[in-house]
Amino acid sequence: MNVLLTGFEPFDRETVNPSWEAVRALDGWRQGAVVVHARRIPCVFGAALRALDTAIDELQPQLVLAVGQAGGRSEFTPERVAINVDDGRIGDNAGHQPIDQPVVAGAPAAYFSTLPIKAMVRDLRAAGIPAAVSNSAGTFVCNHLFFGLMHRAATRPVPGMRAGFIHVPYLPEQVARLPGQPSMALATMVAALRVAIATSLAVGEDIRETGGQLH
Amino acid sequence: MNVLLTGFEPFDRETVNPSWEAVRALDGWRQGAVVVHARRIPCVFGAALRALDTAIDELQPQLVLAVGQAGGRSEFTPERVAINVDDGRIGDNAGHQPIDQPVVAGAPAAYFSTLPIKAMVRDLRAAGIPAAVSNSAGTFVCNHLFFGLMHRAATRPVPGMRAGFIHVPYLPEQVARLPGQPSMALATMVAALRVAIATSLAVGEDIRETGGQLH
Amino acid sequence: MNVLLTGFEPFDRETVNPSWEAVRALDGWRQGAVVVHARRIPCVFGAALRALDTAIDELQPQLVLAVGQAGGRSEFTPERVAINVDDGRIGDNAGHQPIDQPVVAGAPAAYFSTLPIKAMVRDLRAAGIPAAVSNSAGTFVCNHLFFGLMHRAATRPVPGMRAGFIHVPYLPEQVARLPGQPSMALATMVAALRVAIATSLAVGEDIRETGGQLH
Amino acid sequence: MNVLLTGFEPFDRETVNPSWEAVRALDGWRQGAVVVHARRIPCVFGAALRALDTAIDELQPQLVLAVGQAGGRSEFTPERVAINVDDGRIGDNAGHQPIDQPVVAGAPAAYFSTLPIKAMVRDLRAAGIPAAVSNSAGTFVCNHLFFGLMHRAATRPVPGMRAGFIHVPYLPEQVARLPGQPSMALATMVAALRVAIATSLAVGEDIRETGGQLH
Numbered sequence: 001m002n003v004l005l006t007g008f009e010p011f012d013r014e015t016v017n018p019s020w021e022a023v024r025a026l027d028g029w030r031q032g033a034v035v036v037h038a039r040r041i042p043c044v045f046g047a048a049l050r051a052l053d054t055a056i057d058e059l060q061p062q063l064v065l066a067v068g069q070a071g072g073r074s075e076f077t078p079e080r081v082a083i084n085v086d087d088g089r090i091g092d093n094a095g096h097q098p099i100d101q102p103v104v105a106g107a108p109a110a111y112f113s114t115l116p117i118k119a120m121v122r123d124l125r126a127a128g129i130p131a132a133v134s135n136s137a138g139t140f141v142c143n144h145l146f147f148g149l150m151h152r153a154a155t156r157p158v159p160g161m162r163a164g165f166i167h168v169p170y171l172p173e174q175v176a177r178l179p180g181q182p183s184m185a186l187a188t189m190v191a192a193l194r195v196a197i198a199t200s201l202a203v204g205e206d207i208r209e210t211g212g213q214l215h
Numbered sequence: 216m217n218v219l220l221t222g223f224e225p226f227d228r229e230t231v232n233p234s235w236e237a238v239r240a241l242d243g244w245r246q247g248a249v250v251v252h253a254r255r256i257p258c259v260f261g262a263a264l265r266a267l268d269t270a271i272d273e274l275q276p277q278l279v280l281a282v283g284q285a286g287g288r289s290e291f292t293p294e295r296v297a298i299n300v301d302d303g304r305i306g307d308n309a310g311h312q313p314i315d316q317p318v319v320a321g322a323p324a325a326y327f328s329t330l331p332i333k334a335m336v337r338d339l340r341a342a343g344i345p346a347a348v349s350n351s352a353g354t355f356v357c358n359h360l361f362f363g364l365m366h367r368a369a370t371r372p373v374p375g376m377r378a379g380f381i382h383v384p385y386l387p388e389q390v391a392r393l394p395g396q397p398s399m400a401l402a403t404m405v406a407a408l409r410v411a412i413a414t415s416l417a418v419g420e421d422i423r424e425t426g427g428q429l430h
Numbered sequence: 431m432n433v434l435l436t437g438f439e440p441f442d443r444e445t446v447n448p449s450w451e452a453v454r455a456l457d458g459w460r461q462g463a464v465v466v467h468a469r470r471i472p473c474v475f476g477a478a479l480r481a482l483d484t485a486i487d488e489l490q491p492q493l494v495l496a497v498g499q500a501g502g503r504s505e506f507t508p509e510r511v512a513i514n515v516d517d518g519r520i521g522d523n524a525g526h527q528p529i530d531q532p533v534v535a536g537a538p539a540a541y542f543s544t545l546p547i548k549a550m551v552r553d554l555r556a557a558g559i560p561a562a563v564s565n566s567a568g569t570f571v572c573n574h575l576f577f578g579l580m581h582r583a584a585t586r587p588v589p590g591m592r593a594g595f596i597h598v599p600y601l602p603e604q605v606a607r608l609p610g611q612p613s614m615a616l617a618t619m620v621a622a623l624r625v626a627i628a629t630s631l632a633v634g635e636d637i638r639e640t641g642g643q644l645h
Numbered sequence: 646m647n648v649l650l651t652g653f654e655p656f657d658r659e660t661v662n663p664s665w666e667a668v669r670a671l672d673g674w675r676q677g678a679v680v681v682h683a684r685r686i687p688c689v690f691g692a693a694l695r696a697l698d699t700a701i702d703e704l705q706p707q708l709v710l711a712v713g714q715a716g717g718r719s720e721f722t723p724e725r726v727a728i729n730v731d732d733g734r735i736g737d738n739a740g741h742q743p744i745d746q747p748v749v750a751g752a753p754a755a756y757f758s759t760l761p762i763k764a765m766v767r768d769l770r771a772a773g774i775p776a777a778v779s780n781s782a783g784t785f786v787c788n789h790l791f792f793g794l795m796h797r798a799a800t801r802p803v804p805g806m807r808a809g810f811i812h813v814p815y816l817p818e819q820v821a822r823l824p825g826q827p828s829m830a831l832a833t834m835v836a837a838l839r840v841a842i843a844t845s846l847a848v849g850e851d852i853r854e855t856g857g858q859l860h
Contacts, residue, residue, distance in 0.1 A: 012429070070430035074719065074820070074827040083296050083325060083350070087427030099423045100333070110298060110325030118315070128818035130828055135298070136351035139427035167430050172833055173773035175719070182719040182827030183775055188817055208314045212302030212354035214227070215285035215382055289504065289605070289612040343603035345613055387618055388558035390504070397504040397612030398560055403602055442859070500860035513726050513755060513780070517857030529853045530763070540728060540755030548745070565728070566781035569857035597860050638744045642732030642784035644657070645715035645812050 003036045003197055004061040006052060008068050008141070011043040011093055018171045019067040022189040026197075034201065037061070043093040043141050045086055049148035060158050063200050065115070065193070066149055068142035070134075070167035071174075074182035076124060076192040077134040078117040079165040080211070082147035083110045087139035103147040111150030113164030116199060116206035123199045129192045130184070133211030137165055162200060168192075218251045218412055219276040221267060223283050223356070226258040226308055233386045234282040237404040241412075249416065252276070258308040258356050260301055264363035275373050278415050280330070280408070281364055283357035285349075285382035286389075289397035291339060291407040292349040293332040294380040295426070297362035298325045302354035318362040326365030328379030331414060331421035338414045344407045345399070348426030352380055377415060383407075433466045433627055434491040436482060438498050438571070441473040441523055448601045449497040452619040456627075464631065467491070473523045473571050475516055479578035490588050493630050495545070495623070496579055498572035500564075500597035501604075504612035506554060506622040507564040508547040509595040510641070512577035513540045517569035533577040541580030543594030546629060546636035553629045559622045560614070563641030567595055592630060598622075648681045648842055649706040651697060653713050653786070656688040656738055663816045664712040667834040671842075679846065682706070688738040688786050690731055694793035705803050708845050710760070710838070711794055713787035715779075715812035716819075719827035721769060721837040722779040723762040724810040725856070727792035728755045732784035748792040756795030758809030761844060761851035768844045774837045775829070778856030782810055807845060813837075 005027075007020030020040050027038035039055045041048050056064065070077065084107055088097040117133050124131035137143040146165035153163050169184040220242075222235030235255050242253035254270045256263050271279065285292065299322055303312040332348050339346035352358040361380035368378050384399040435457075437450030450470050457468035469485045471478050486494065500507065514537055518527040547563050554561035567573040576595035583593050599614040650672075652665030665685050672683035684700045686693050701709065715722065729752055733742040762778050769776035782788040791810035798808050814829040 068430065073430070075824070080300070081298050081325065085295070085327075087425055089425050089427045089429055097425070099425050099427070100421070108324055109327055110296065110323075112300070112324055125821040125824075128821050130817050130820040130824070130826075132824050135354060136428070136430075138430035139350060140429045142430055172775050172829070175775040176770040176773050179720070179770075179775070179777050181775075183829075184817070185830035185833055187832070188830055206315070210302055210304050210312070210314050212304045212314070213351070214304055214355045215283065215288070215351075215353035215357055290609070340606040340609075343606050345602050345605040345609070345611075347609050387560050387614070390560040391555040391558050394505070394555075394560070394562050396560075399602070399613075400615035400618055402617070403615055498860065503860070510730070511728050511755065515725070515757070517855055519855050519857045519859055527855070529855050529857070530851070538755075539753055539757055540726065542730070542754055565784060566858070566860075568860035569780060570859045572860055636745070640732055640734050640742070640744050642734045642744070643781070644734055644785045645713065645718070645781075645783035645787055 001033050002059040002061040003034055003063045004055055004059050005036060005038045006041045006066045008041050008043050012090060014174060016171065016174065017069050018168050018189060019069050021186055022168060022193055023067055025190045026193055041145060045092050045096050045098055045141060045144055048141055048145045052145060052149060053152060056152065056158060062160055064149060064161065064163040065196060066145055066165045068167055071170050072181055073167060073169050075130040075132045077132055077167045078115060078120050079113060079134050079137040079146060079167060080117060081110050081112050081135065082137060082143055082150050084108065084147055085139050086144055092141055103144050104151050107151050111147060111154065114162045115164035116203040118209045118211050119203040119207045120196050120199045121211060122207065122209060124192055124195050127195050129188060134167060135213050166196060216248050217274040217276040218249055218278045219270055219274050220251060220253045221256045221281045223256050223258050227305060229389060231386065231389065232284050233383050233404060234284050236401055237383060237408055238282055240405045241408055256360060260307050260311050260313055260356060260359055263356055263360045267360060267364060268367060271367065271373060277375055279364060279376065279378040280411060281360055281380045283382055286385050287396055288382060288384050290345040290347045292347050292382045293330060293335050294328060294349050294352040294361060294382060295332060296325050296327050296350065297352060297358055297365050299323065299362055300354055301359055307356055318359050319366050322366050326362060326369065329377045330379035331418040333424045333426050334418040334422045335411050335414045336426060337422065337424060339407055339410050342410050344403060349382060350428050381411060431463050432489040432491040433464055433493045434485055434489050435466060435468045436471045436496045437468065438471050438473050442520060444604060446601065446604065447499050448598050448619060449499050451616055452598060452623055453497055455620045456623055471575060475522050475526050475528055475571060475574055478571055478575045482575060482579060483582060486582065486588060492590055494579060494591065494593040495626060496575055496595045498597055501600050502611055503597060503599050505560040505562045507562050507597045508545060508550050509543060509564050509567040509576060509597060510547060511540050511542050511565065512567060512573055512580050514538065514577055515569050516574055522571055533574050534581050537581050541577060541584065544592045545594035546633040548639045548641050549633040549637045550626050550629045551641060552637065552639060554622055554625050557625050559618060564597060565643055596626060646678050647704040647706040648679055648708045649700055649704050650681060650683045651686045651711045652683065653686050653688050657735060659819060661816065661819065662714050663813050663834060664714050666831055667813060667838055668712055670835045671838055686790060690737050690741050690743055690786060690789055693786055693790045697790060697794060698797060701797065701803060707805050709794060709806065709808040710841060711790055711810045713812055716815050717826055718812060718814050720775040720777045722777055722812045723760060723765050724758060724779050724782040724791060724812060725762060726755050726757050726780065727782055727788055727795050729753065729792055730784055731789055737786055748789050749796050752796050756792060756799065759807045760809035761848040763854045763856050764848040764852045765841050765844045766856060767852065767854060769837055769840050772840050774833060779812060780858050811841060
């Protein structure tokens, strides 16, 4: 059974992207019948979705965890919802900066993750890893990929596939050049991904435990 | 022409809610053919939507600005999107704490504001008022009311009505008891609401100006 | 009896400095025998101290409240301690950027405010104004002025004079151009200064109420 | 040549203190003529200084790095200055909560670290470790220990001894129970301490590089 992890190439003047560093560390990891495959996604509107589609077609995964960098966050944050809007505060790696465009014209306004995000956060914290549910994946290429992933799952499904998106903090080495920001060690991110995979494979219906925000 | 402003009653151990204090200051305000009506909404899942429905039925407003408190924010923040989930981190004022329930079963995953939120932020900043687009209204009664408002507008429309939600910071007097939090003076909030109303009535299609977030 | 309030000219690409806007609003204010005088101080190492000295010589004040802008803070913050170091993260308005120089060579490492800062914070909060004791005035021209003020008071005293420094947040109009920062309305700052003056004149020995920080 | 590292016992309802976990990992570490000794300090006003004194008497160290937990910070932060005040926001581990008491009656208002804190931050960042100079060690037992250490060094010196204080963030496992806070992995802290020791032993006069704060 295949598990697909995706990470992004660096963007916004960075030379490293923690999402790719973390998922590549698990490429080829096997546990029982499960094989993990890592794919690197361009930080480009449109091209990101085509790369994702190709990987899903090839691997027919039962689980897809798309991962992205959320500079400024301090925790490993499974996302709850993808929204149908591209609104770039900066340009992507091809120089495009769409503003208030739908990710997919005519598609629903939003999709919810089909991962057990509450159970994930519970298991991550039990393992000593800082984690929280996030209620916004932003409006840049991360949300774009997340929305495209869920739209693909809804419209051209791989039978039995669950999918979602996780944001990770900066790596310490990035923060050494961006003083004042929180970070997370690569080893912690990799351990967190292992927990996220295990929980996603083990938990059917998500637990009822608050991960809400007042606003 | 009627404009409906709603604010909430206090919650979470507060004795005042800045959203109600701000909108009540404009109750009865007339400018040309426009008359502003303020209504106080209970901070209770379900009951909030019934109170809103009653006010819309009565007033048949052309514009609805629902306003709520976002403790911890420092700016006047028009919300972009309401999501179809109730997930209370605390109980509401009737002691209910739904977790991962839809606001409206069978309704879409999300609705976008029909207010010109980008033009609003532009005009607010030009007026010297701290403002920003927000991409998450949370999962508590504020998002609940916002979602219910947009669902009502989509399914039982008042012809020509535009609607959306705005979060406001704490008042200074609240922060005097909650050290370390940002706040906004009531006079600034009221001035901001005046700008928000004027922009909503004047701007047809929203401007294309980024209000996006990387994550 | 004279009270001297000082505020700074704008710096760091700003066109306004909230400290000067707040203190100038009270220039000439009289209450009983008390007359308030506001003076504008250049944001320049050295020149700031000369301007302060001139004002003290002229007015022989019983109370000096030096005020400065602390962009990023959300509260009105009386400072506890001035340290004997100039360490500019940016240049001052004359382009000087001293690094790890003493404010006054041979002077003590630090001076404590002689204002009743705990009583001030108590009275400000009772008046509904966000306030907190701060344990660091930084290492730029604000701390420089604060240290020079306390050194003057210690070495060439005006009999009976109490003195200290207060940092104030950005004004809302500044934050309209610096999204994401907290701010405080000018009217709130002016009300806060009135409380700070009244408490400083009324309270002899400061109250024992924690204003400490764990770190 | 002996190097003394001190860390604190847990406080404020924690079951672990990152400062002790980090320094104990280096206890007994030898590099050339240098031997590192770690000592655990009680989080108690007064008793902390007695334990420190005993360790200095015994080891006659050439370098003392006292380390403490700064929950909420995201970086490894060498402190610039210790101030002569105890002001507990909470009680210490013996239940004492001094307010506005001097650490040492009659001692100076402050002492500066004699560590090369700017060079340390430069070397830490070059090693990919988040670090920054801090201008306030607070007013709790950390500042108390730092002040007592520098007062001891000034009044009963060990010939050639340099000394100072460093604050470290929460560990990830602590943040798993305190959502929303930044953290740093233990391995990163230990690597940071190695850099801090090496820089302290190698750099005579500190470099001139800004580590200042505007406020």
